[in-house]
Amino acid sequence: MVPGAPPPATVIADMWRGIGRENPVLVQFLGMCPTMAVTNTLANGIAMGAATTFVLVGSGLFVSLFRKYIAHEVRITSYILIIATFVTLADMILAATFPAISKALGPFMPLIVANCLLLGRAEAFAAKVAVHRAVADGLGMGLGFTLSLSLLSALRETLGHGSLLGHPLFGPRFEPWVFMVMPPGGFFALGVALLALAWIVELRRRRVRAVA
Amino acid sequence: MSNLAWIFVSTLLVNNFTLVMFLGLCSFFGVTAKIETAWRLGLANTFVLLLTAIFAWLLNTFVLGAAPYLRIVAFIVVIASAVQFVEMAVRKYLPVLFRQLGIYLPLITTNCAILGLALFQTSRHYTLIEGLVFAIGAGLGLTLALSLMASIRERIEVADVPRIARRMGLVLVIASSLSMAFMGFAGMGSAP
Amino acid sequence: MTVVHQHQHGAPVAVTPGKATPTWRLLVTLAVAGGLSGWLVVTVYQITRPAVERYAAQRVAGAVREVLERPARWDTLYLVNGALVSKAPAGPNAQELPIAYVGYDATGKRIGAAVTAAEPGFQELLTLMIGFDPESGALLGFKVLDEKETPGLGDKIETDSSFRTQFADRLPPLTGVKGHPGGNRNEVQTITGATISSRAVIRIVNHAVAKWRPLLQAYHAGGAP
Numbered sequence: 001m002v003p004g005a006p007p008p009a010t011v012i013a014d015m016w017r018g019i020g021r022e023n024p025v026l027v028q029f030l031g032m033c034p035t036m037a038v039t040n041t042l043a044n045g046i047a048m049g050a051a052t053t054f055v056l057v058g059s060g061l062f063v064s065l066f067r068k069y070i071a072h073e074v075r076i077t078s079y080i081l082i083i084a085t086f087v088t089l090a091d092m093i094l095a096a097t098f099p100a101i102s103k104a105l106g107p108f109m110p111l112i113v114a115n116c117l118l119l120g121r122a123e124a125f126a127a128k129v130a131v132h133r134a135v136a137d138g139l140g141m142g143l144g145f146t147l148s149l150s151l152l153s154a155l156r157e158t159l160g161h162g163s164l165l166g167h168p169l170f171g172p173r174f175e176p177w178v179f180m181v182m183p184p185g186g187f188f189a190l191g192v193a194l195l196a197l198a199w200i201v202e203l204r205r206r207r208v209r210a211v212a
Numbered sequence: 213m214s215n216l217a218w219i220f221v222s223t224l225l226v227n228n229f230t231l232v233m234f235l236g237l238c239s240f241f242g243v244t245a246k247i248e249t250a251w252r253l254g255l256a257n258t259f260v261l262l263l264t265a266i267f268a269w270l271l272n273t274f275v276l277g278a279a280p281y282l283r284i285v286a287f288i289v290v291i292a293s294a295v296q297f298v299e300m301a302v303r304k305y306l307p308v309l310f311r312q313l314g315i316y317l318p319l320i321t322t323n324c325a326i327l328g329l330a331l332f333q334t335s336r337h338y339t340l341i342e343g344l345v346f347a348i349g350a351g352l353g354l355t356l357a358l359s360l361m362a363s364i365r366e367r368i369e370v371a372d373v374p375r376i377a378r379r380m381g382l383v384l385v386i387a388s389s390l391s392m393a394f395m396g397f398a399g400m401g402s403a404p
Numbered sequence: 405m406t407v408v409h410q411h412q413h414g415a416p417v418a419v420t421p422g423k424a425t426p427t428w429r430l431l432v433t434l435a436v437a438g439g440l441s442g443w444l445v446v447t448v449y450q451i452t453r454p455a456v457e458r459y460a461a462q463r464v465a466g467a468v469r470e471v472l473e474r475p476a477r478w479d480t481l482y483l484v485n486g487a488l489v490s491k492a493p494a495g496p497n498a499q500e501l502p503i504a505y506v507g508y509d510a511t512g513k514r515i516g517a518a519v520t521a522a523e524p525g526f527q528e529l530l531t532l533m534i535g536f537d538p539e540s541g542a543l544l545g546f547k548v549l550d551e552k553e554t555p556g557l558g559d560k561i562e563t564d565s566s567f568r569t570q571f572a573d574r575l576p577p578l579t580g581v582k583g584h585p586g587g588n589r590n591e592v593q594t595i596t597g598a599t600i601s602s603r604a605v606i607r608i609v610n611h612a613v614a615k616w617r618p619l620l621q622a623y624h625a626g627g628a629p
């Protein structure tokens with residue numbers, strides 16, 4: 001066993017962890033910059049989630065594959081290099097396939113490199129486990145990230161633009177709550193979402209205590 | 213001259229890196245429990261931003277013209293090295309500051325404000341002087357946002373808030389109010 | 405999968421944190437990683453480049469067609485050392501030169517020129533493509549290429565067609581007025597609630613025409629059609 005390696009688990013458990021209990025956005029508060037900056041429309045949120053998932057899986061795969069050959073002293077540099085490579089690939093592929101979304105995400109696409117989630121997973125998980133576990137973890141974390149971004153961006157687009165994926169929802173008489181798609185709205189939407197989540201957890205805790 | 217003034221005011225207030233552009237949120241939420249550490253980290257960031265502006269300009273002018281697709285890789289490697297260099301220099305010449313900043317120094321590498329500065333500087337074709345003004349504005353804007361947040365959080369520490377708001381929820385709502393206040397600066401650089 | 409197998413059976417890892425690694429190994433690791441990374445990036449760059457360039461060309465073509473009112477064809481002029489030339493000089497920086505597009509109708513008659521300009525808007529840089537007739541100085545129209553104005557207010561410079569269409573045939577330098585403009589060719593009506601964004605558009609248009617009109621006149625006077 002590698003020192004500090006995560007306990008053995010099934011692939012499903014490795015994957016599920018990122019979606020639920022260790023959700024990067026809603027629980028760990030990692031990758032906040034893209035979470036706020038690109039969630040003004042659902043399409044942008046999904047694109048950012050998909051790109052981040054691609055980088056998580058790709059870098060997890062490579063970090064795990066080469067984990068025995070990367071010397072301890074240069075590991076961070078090597079991980080950053082691997083991550084930056086996959087971010088560049090994702091950036092170019094998006095620009096070639098969905099140019100409008102690529103333009104909307106702008107510099108936040110290359111900024112995935114600086115998302116602490118990626119270096120964090122490489123260092124804490126992928127470098128210490130077998131390839132299939134690293135990929136499962138990357139996929140789970142990526143899906144958890146995408147899910148949180150989609151929820152947040154659906155909320156912001158519905159209220160702020162009165163539309164979803166660009167399709168108007170409420171008809172012409174709807175006055176959009178523009179605040180939600182502007183910067184303060186990003187902080188506000190996530191803040192309210194977290195308060196609601198904490199409230200649900202609190203209610204459930206009380207119910208459990210009442211039963212006991 | 214007015215162009216330089218606009219860049220400075222724009223990055224410091226109108227498009228504040230943290231509160232409007234959402235760059236460097238990790239340290240904004242993670243390192244704002246104490247005002248003392250907050251502004252020190254802000255100034256350390258400002259220094260790294262200045263170094264980055266110079267390096268990014270050098271790379272763009274002399275190296276990356278022929279290979280723009282290697283930009284992300286080149287920038288992040290240079291930033292990681294610059295942070296390492298700053299860390300060594302601070303440890304050697306300012307040991308007291310080094311102990312106070314602790315693990316926050318190496319964390320600057322994954323601060324997206326640094327890479328963001330290099331990328332924006334590139335996409336806007338800034339000259340070296342414009343880049344430096346941009347870096348100072350961004351750094352001071354970051355320091356301002358960190359200090360504001362830290363001073364509010366120090367007060368909340370002693371206040372009686374509902375249990376559900378004791379974690380990130382309330383902090384985010386405060387950030388929203390700060391960001392809204394900064395929206396009021398919009399239009400400043402645009403007056404005819 | 406063999407790697408996985410060995411690992412689960414507790415094979416020792418090659419490098420443990422406590423042990424110093426010789427410098428040459430560190431350098432080899434980084435060189436191999438850098439080489440692999442560079443190879444991957446260049447390969448994908450070459451695959452995706454045609455699509456990216458095609459899209460960029462389409463975007464420019466769409467904007468030129470719109471502001472020059474459907475020209476039959478257009479020439480691309482580059483600004484080099486204070487004068488316009490029809491061929492870009494060689495060199496890696498050629499793509500970053502300021503460009504003017506001169507459009508012609510089906511009979512070969514010159515319609516006007518389209519140029520891009522970016523200046524501060526309400527919050528961020530506002531990038532416009534502006535079409536005008538260099539001879540008379542009259543505007544043909546403008547198109548917003550890039551904006552970060554307030555949704556629902558400032559972005560009306562792009563979405564509100566009654567603001568956009570009034571620029572046709574106006575004569576810069578323009579001034580913005582509130583309420584109905586009195587038929588004066590130098591006046592355009594600003595958008596209620598978005599005065600600063602409207603004035604930014606007017607300012608960018610004025611500066612662009614003032615800068616490019618003499619350049620284009622000099623180019624056409626120099627014998628070009």
